Amino acid sequence: MFALVLLLAIFVLIVLARSIRVVQQFETGIVFRLGRIQSNVRGPGVHLVAPMIDRMQKVNMQIVTMGIPAQEGITKDNVSVRVDAVVYFRVIDPIKAVVNVQNYLFAVSQVAQTSLRSVIGQSELDQLLSDRDALNARLKNVIDEPTEGPWGVRIERVEIKDVALPEGMKRSMSRQAEAERERRARIITADGEFQASKRLAAAAKEMSSDPAALQLRLLQTVVEVAAEKNSTLVMPLPVEMLRFFDRMAPDAAKPGAASPEEPESVEEVMDELPAIESQTAVPGLSGLPGTTGEADRAPTVQSPVWDRDTH
Numbered sequence: 001m002f003a004l005v006l007l008l009a010i011f012v013l014i015v016l017a018r019s020i021r022v023v024q025q026f027e028t029g030i031v032f033r034l035g036r037i038q039s040n041v042r043g044p045g046v047h048l049v050a051p052m053i054d055r056m057q058k059v060n061m062q063i064v065t066m067g068i069p070a071q072e073g074i075t076k077d078n079v080s081v082r083v084d085a086v087v088y089f090r091v092i093d094p095i096k097a098v099v100n101v102q103n104y105l106f107a108v109s110q111v112a113q114t115s116l117r118s119v120i121g122q123s124e125l126d127q128l129l130s131d132r133d134a135l136n137a138r139l140k141n142v143i144d145e146p147t148e149g150p151w152g153v154r155i156e157r158v159e160i161k162d163v164a165l166p167e168g169m170k171r172s173m174s175r176q177a178e179a180e181r182e183r184r185a186r187i188i189t190a191d192g193e194f195q196a197s198k199r200l201a202a203a204a205k206e207m208s209s210d211p212a213a214l215q216l217r218l219l220q221t222v223v224e225v226a227a228e229k230n231s232t233l234v235m236p237l238p239v240e241m242l243r244f245f246d247r248m249a250p251d252a253a254k255p256g257a258a259s260p261e262e263p264e265s266v267e268e269v270m271d272e273l274p275a276i277e278s279q280t281a282v283p284g285l286s287g288l289p290g291t292t293g294e295a296d297r298a299p300t301v302q303s304p305v306w307d308r309d310t311h
Contacts, residue, residue, distance in 0.1 A: 018051040027058045028094045041094060059094035063156060064105070068112045070164070073120035081128065082164035083120055087112045087143065093152025101151045108147055112158075115142040128163050135160060 021042070023029045029042030032055045042056065049056055070084035089108055091097045097104045119139050120128070127135060136158050144155035165173075207213040
């Protein structure tokens, strides 16, 4: 009799143990009664189920962080890359997550890998390196489309972790970056020289109006050069001395002076010869012997005749 009571008590304890289910705060309980799912889900707390008839399956409602293995692909501009990412998702419909898909964790992982390869093929290298936010949003939409409606799994966020490039591409990008920095340095240097030249031109215009300013600038330059002990200083000719010689130069040497007349022709010289002789004749010499007569007269000079046929 005592043994029968003891066996009955043990049986009751086993039935109670199989009937009591505890659901955690971050979980949701799905009850299957004789293989048919019950529409009412069980929230956190203690719940009683019929032993040998009901079966409860718990579903985690927390956000799951899943790393996507690195995927190799070729970008739109024909560059081979290796990209890995991480996806954050959670279950929003526990019944769909349990009934419609066998293992939603494995299914989400496979969809994320294929979607990542697809996004790599549709993107260029510059977008993978610089426009990460747009790629993350596109990848999230691609993964979320087949998972949220049929499977009851919502993709919260997708992040691209790393983009591995070939060594040759890394060297090419390094040379490109170096050339870009050199171009910017040259532009900045040229801009500085242009601004400095404008300032120097303005200063030269101001000093040209006052010779004393030019002399002071010359003395300042001499002081700066003389500070170096191993330098040789050659003093140029002062500007004032050049101006002095310019003022003392004759008028003929100045610009605008009258140029000497060109030599006259032979015919004009012969025509003016009697007038020249009359002006240069000495009075009182006409009566002296040898000063009169045909023999004493100066021979007449005839102008040469230019013969075109002989020349």
